[in-house]
Amino acid sequence: MDYFIIAALTFAAIYFHWWLYVRFKRWGDRDLALSMAGDDADKKNYMLEQLALAQEQKLKGAELQARLERAAADYHAD
Known part of the structure; x- marks a missing residue:
């Protein structure tokens, strides 16, 4: 029973840290x-x-930043 409690708490902690990340x-x-x-x-x-x-295109990191910078530069107020 002790192992079950330890496993459940470990899983909950890992999930919580992933969720925060x-x-x-x-x-x-x-x-x-x-x-x-x-x-x-x-x-x-x-x-x-x-x-x-x-x-949606799953861009991350530098690719995401470059995409957003291009979008900001291409923006034209109507």
Whole structure:
């Protein structure tokens, strides 16, 4: 029974740390996209859409940042 408790708590701790890692990564990616938008509300929405598209393509790290930088440079306010 002791091994079961230890295994269950270990699994819960590992899952919790993984969950935190994923959340922090998502928050960081979102902050990156929003930081490139400045104070323009329309550009913020555009950058969040571009972030969603990049995430669908499973871009990560430097590829994600480069994609968002290109999107920010290509943005034209209507």
